[in-house]
Amino acid sequence: MIKVLLLRGVNVAGANRLPMPEFRALLEELGLARVETHLQSGNAVFDDPGVAGLEDKIATAMRQRFGFAPAQIYLDAATHAAIVAACPYKAEAAADPTSVHVWYLAKVAKPDQMLLKGLAKTERFNLTERALYLHAPDGIARSALVDRLERALGVPCTARNWRSVQAIAAMLDAAALG
Incomplete structure (x- = not known):
């Protein structure tokens, strides 16, 4: 099954640096196939033949090899496609893709909507x-x-700008064809 893995808190330099060639190799060593990554921020698309305990295996291997184990969010291709399709700010993203972001949630959030609305000044959001x-x-x-978004949502999440969301979608489409 084609899946996407999004890591939280991976940096291009400094702490929690994750070299993508080494990350791809680690995922392949764990039994994943056709591993592709995007940028240096921990975006990976792969074919999972059904590796048992994948999340724990990746966390353990990353801790051993890289010295840290970031939070992981997994989505199948259909779920990612649905998230992309449901974006209410596509016109805004077409005009300025850096102004639109998607926070991928590890589970359903039940935040205080009033708190979120009170924090938003010029921003608009849809949960x-x-x-x-x-x-x-x-x-x-x-x-x-x-x-304060992650704290307000009360669930683990990781954000990607619209350009990255589109790049991940393209990787998933290519993987489905491959």
């Missing part, structure tokens, strides 16, 4: 069972909402 979509026309660097 579903698997994702929170954010349109941030002024960027996310100084956003009070973004700064």
Whole structure:
């Protein structure tokens, strides 16, 4: 089954650095096939033949090889496609893809909507069972909402900008054809 793995807290440099060639090799050593990665932020698409205990195996292997084990979010290709299709800010993303982000949720969040709305200044957001979509026309660097979003949601999550979301979707499409 084609899946996507999104790691949280992986950095390009400094702490929690994850070289993608070594990460791909690790995933292949664990029995995954046709492993592809995008950027240096821990986005991987692969064919999972049904490796038992995959999340624990990846966490253990990463801790041993890289010295850290980031949070992991798995989606199958159909779920990712549904998340992309449900984005309410596609027009905004077409105009400025850096202004739209998707927070992939590890499980269903039941946040305090009033708190979230109170934190949003120029941002707009839409929460579903698997994702929170954010349109941030002024960027996310100084956003009070973004700064407190994971805590407010109360569930593990990881964010990707719209360009990365589209790149992951393209990788999944290519994997399905391959």
